[in-house]
Amino acid sequence: MDFNNLLHNLDFPTAPDGLYEPIVYTLASGGKRLRPQLVLLGSQLFDGQEQDVQPAALAIEVFHNFTLLHDDVMDKADVRRGRPTVHVKWNENTAILSGDQMLIEAYKLLSQVSEDKLPRVLQLFNQMATAICEGQQYDMDFESREDVAIDEYIQMIRLKTAVLLGYALRIGAYIAGADDQQQQSLFDYGINIGLAFQIQDDLLDVYGDPATFGKAIGGDILCGKKTFMLLTAFKKASSEIRQELQQTLLRTDMTNNEKISAVTAVYDMLNVRQDAEKFIQHYTDNALLCLQQLPLNEANNRLRELAEKLSERKR
Amino acid sequence: MDFNNLLHNLDFPTAPDGLYEPIVYTLASGGKRLRPQLVLLGSQLFDGQEQDVQPAALAIEVFHNFTLLHDDVMDKADVRRGRPTVHVKWNENTAILSGDQMLIEAYKLLSQVSEDKLPRVLQLFNQMATAICEGQQYDMDFESREDVAIDEYIQMIRLKTAVLLGYALRIGAYIAGADDQQQQSLFDYGINIGLAFQIQDDLLDVYGDPATFGKAIGGDILCGKKTFMLLTAFKKASSEIRQELQQTLLRTDMTNNEKISAVTAVYDMLNVRQDAEKFIQHYTDNALLCLQQLPLNEANNRLRELAEKLSERKR
Numbered sequence: 001m002d003f004n005n006l007l008h009n010l011d012f013p014t015a016p017d018g019l020y021e022p023i024v025y026t027l028a029s030g031g032k033r034l035r036p037q038l039v040l041l042g043s044q045l046f047d048g049q050e051q052d053v054q055p056a057a058l059a060i061e062v063f064h065n066f067t068l069l070h071d072d073v074m075d076k077a078d079v080r081r082g083r084p085t086v087h088v089k090w091n092e093n094t095a096i097l098s099g100d101q102m103l104i105e106a107y108k109l110l111s112q113v114s115e116d117k118l119p120r121v122l123q124l125f126n127q128m129a130t131a132i133c134e135g136q137q138y139d140m141d142f143e144s145r146e147d148v149a150i151d152e153y154i155q156m157i158r159l160k161t162a163v164l165l166g167y168a169l170r171i172g173a174y175i176a177g178a179d180d181q182q183q184q185s186l187f188d189y190g191i192n193i194g195l196a197f198q199i200q201d202d203l204l205d206v207y208g209d210p211a212t213f214g215k216a217i218g219g220d221i222l223c224g225k226k227t228f229m230l231l232t233a234f235k236k237a238s239s240e241i242r243q244e245l246q247q248t249l250l251r252t253d254m255t256n257n258e259k260i261s262a263v264t265a266v267y268d269m270l271n272v273r274q275d276a277e278k279f280i281q282h283y284t285d286n287a288l289l290c291l292q293q294l295p296l297n298e299a300n301n302r303l304r305e306l307a308e309k310l311s312e313r314k315r
Numbered sequence: 316m317d318f319n320n321l322l323h324n325l326d327f328p329t330a331p332d333g334l335y336e337p338i339v340y341t342l343a344s345g346g347k348r349l350r351p352q353l354v355l356l357g358s359q360l361f362d363g364q365e366q367d368v369q370p371a372a373l374a375i376e377v378f379h380n381f382t383l384l385h386d387d388v389m390d391k392a393d394v395r396r397g398r399p400t401v402h403v404k405w406n407e408n409t410a411i412l413s414g415d416q417m418l419i420e421a422y423k424l425l426s427q428v429s430e431d432k433l434p435r436v437l438q439l440f441n442q443m444a445t446a447i448c449e450g451q452q453y454d455m456d457f458e459s460r461e462d463v464a465i466d467e468y469i470q471m472i473r474l475k476t477a478v479l480l481g482y483a484l485r486i487g488a489y490i491a492g493a494d495d496q497q498q499q500s501l502f503d504y505g506i507n508i509g510l511a512f513q514i515q516d517d518l519l520d521v522y523g524d525p526a527t528f529g530k531a532i533g534g535d536i537l538c539g540k541k542t543f544m545l546l547t548a549f550k551k552a553s554s555e556i557r558q559e560l561q562q563t564l565l566r567t568d569m570t571n572n573e574k575i576s577a578v579t580a581v582y583d584m585l586n587v588r589q590d591a592e593k594f595i596q597h598y599t600d601n602a603l604l605c606l607q608q609l610p611l612n613e614a615n616n617r618l619r620e621l622a623e624k625l626s627e628r629k630r
Contacts, residue, residue, distance in 0.1 A: 019452040070415060074408040093389040093455060096411060100385060101448045103418060104441060111437045119433055122426045126419060133416045137334040140408060 001040055001050055003033040006058060010105075022086045022098035023105065026065050029081045035168045036061045042169035042186055044299035048176025055112035056121055056171050062109060063125075064164060066102035067132055069095055074140065117175050124174065128167035135160025142226045146246070153231050154195065162194025185293040189303065192287035196280045197310050202227035203276040206264055218260035224249040228279070229272050236270045284311040316355055316365055318348040321373060325420075337401045337413035338420065341380050344396045350483045351376045357484035357501055359614035363491025370427035371436055371486050377424060378440075379479060381417035382447055384410055389455065432490050439489065443482035450475025457541045461561070468546050469510065477509025500608040504618065507602035511595045512625050517542035518591040521579055533575035539564040543594070544587050551585045599626040 007027050012020040036057035043053040071077075072085040073095045079085060087095035113121045138156040142148045166187040173183050205220040206229055220227045234242050248254075248262050267273065287307040291300055322342050327335040351372035358368040386392075387400040388410045394400065402410035428436045453471040457463045481502040488498050520535040521544055535542050549557050563569075563577050582588065602622040606615055 016449055016452040016456060018456055019449060070411055074411060096385055096389060097448060097451055097455070100415075100418065101445065103415065104444045104448065107422060107437070108441045108445075111434065111441060115434050118437075119426065119430050122422070122433075122437070126423045126426060129419045130416065130423075133412060133419065134331055134334060136412055137331040140412070141331060141333055 003036045019098055019101055022090055022094055023102050026069055035064050038165055038168040039172040041299050042172025043176040045295055046173055046176035046178045053172050053175050055109050059106045059109035060168050062102055063106040066099050069099040121171055124167055124171050131159045131163040148226050148231055150231055157198040161198045162191045165194040166190030185290045189287045189290035192283045193307050193310055196283035199228045199276055199279050202229050221260050221263045222256055228276055232272045232275045233267055233270050280311050318351045334413055334416055337405055337409055338417050341384055350379050353483040354487040356614050357487025358491040360610055361488055361491035361493045368487050368490050370424050374421045374424035375483050377417055378421040381414050384414040436486055439482055439486050446474045446478040463541050463546055465546055472513040476513045477506045480509040481505030500605045504602045504605035507598045508622050508625055511598035514543045514591055514594050517544050536575050536578045537571055543591055544582055547587045547590045548582055548585050595626050
């Protein structure tokens with residue numbers, strides 16, 4: 001199922017173009033289309049028909065892109081996937097309104113789910129959407145706090161990132177006829193790979209190879225973003241080292257490279273990387289255990305490979 | 316059916332409070348609750364059961380309040396219903412994200428519609444939501460244009476304001492079992508009172524009595540807002556008067572009262588009020604004609620009174 005093609009063929013009106021052009025632009029920006037693939041895999045795991053999950057798969061991808069659009073406004077991000085963000089290319093009002101319309105478009109796609117499945121799919125989708133907004137709220141709250149614990153961080157990324165993967169799989173499985181227990185195991189797999197994925201992302205921001213990682217390293221450090229790496233460093237450091245680290249992050253008299261090197265040196269000293277790798281392995285192991293509760297078939301193999309690949313992403 | 320009470324009793328989570336407090340604040344700000352009343356009237360017109368339309372009625376009111384929240388961000392409005400807007404009381408990111416969650420809450424309420432009605436109600440709701448976003452886009456587009464024709468303006472307010480009334484009624488009627496033709500007549504009534512209402516609003520901004528109108532007059536004039544009044548003045552004026560009027564609107568060396576008086580004087584001279592009253596009467600007459608195609612009962616009486624009241628709003 002070619003999701004890039006299906007998204008490209010979504011027929012949006014041409015007027016008002018100020019509303020729809022940014023939507024087309026956002027959906028054309030590429031990306032791995034992981035989430036709709038997960039809807040499909042969830043269905044294939046239970047021998048479902050692909051056309052039965054197509055509307056939900058597209059709805060989830062459109063929803064995901066809506067969250068990126070609004071997040072970029074809230075984070076004041078200028079670039080995404082190498083292109084100007086919508087509020088830069090157009091303006092902020094456009095980013096807000098076109099984002100709103102994207103969310104509505106996601107529900108329009110969802111309404112094409114077969115009538116017998118629609119009530120429950122809508123309910124799951126709404127739970128998913130709520131979780132993402134709650135996660136984003138916690139992420140924003142953390143910006144002004146100096147005392148964020150690791151488990152709070154995990155709770156935040158669970159909501160903001162992992163839940164979407166869990167529900168994508170679950171919705172695919174539900175439509176294909178999986179029972180509640182099977183849906184739950186698959187959902188748990190999704191949560192666990194989501195957590196592993198995000199912590200891996202945090203690790204690669206510091207230790208990744210820009211060539212394979214796809215973006216420059218140290219971006220999170222420069223933003224002072226409260227990632228797994230930084231929060232682990234705060235936790236492990238003496239109060240003296242912690243204070244120094246906090247001050248380094250705020251300094252404006254260093255070059256970017258100097259700052260990244262300085263912070264990375266503290267991470268090296270505290271062996272933060274090891275903590276990250278332990279957590280990633282833990283969540284990956286959980287995910288693989290979940291798969292053992294599920295039908296063993298080609299889709300299961302692919303989900304296993306996905307989990308293994310996520311925890312081995314190139315440095 | 317006490318909509319204020321029902322909205323007050325919607326149980327939102329307490330955490331994260333940064334996400335949910337602004338939603339509670341927005342829904343507590345009062346308002347006439349016209350839109351859910353219309354859902355109920357649409358149902359009563361066809362002898363429907365009130366509990367059958369309660370979820371949809373609440374969904375539409377929550378949706379309406381979501382549009383106000385995001386509109387206030389886009390319009391940079393500081394006050395609504397005498398209280399600070401959400402982006403002023405909290406901040407802009409909160410207004411965006413809590414608005415997003417409000418839209419999701421509307422769909423959560425909608426998902427409580429009975430299963431046999433849900434697919435069509437969802438479809439109608441999505442059409443309605445799309446129309447409002449399109450209307451808001453046109454309204455924003457008009458800000459930078461000097462050549463907006465009256466019929467373009469009518470098309471914009473049809474989408475931005477009137478359609479919500481039409482669909483509120485239609486959804487109530489559909490749930491109560493009205494057929495397509497009946498739904499259409501009721502929808503048309505809603506569109507017509509919506510248009511009458513908005514033009515009346517534009518008129519009252521210039522000629523209203525602040526005491527009965529509920530807000531100061533001349534706000535639209537000071538913003539240079541392209542209302543029915545201004546666009547009619549542009550259309551009727553000689554190019555000399557039009558240019559003078561455009562310049563007056565841009566002047567920064569007049570007091571507010573001076574500007575309002577100057578523009579009102581031009582409106583008086585061009586008898587813009589008469590045009591507005593003619594349009595209001597025309598749409599009200601259309602609305603009353605639509606009611607004659609519908610069951611004649613207590614609900615129909617109330618809809619007739621509503622139409623008549625809208626076109627007689629105190630000056």
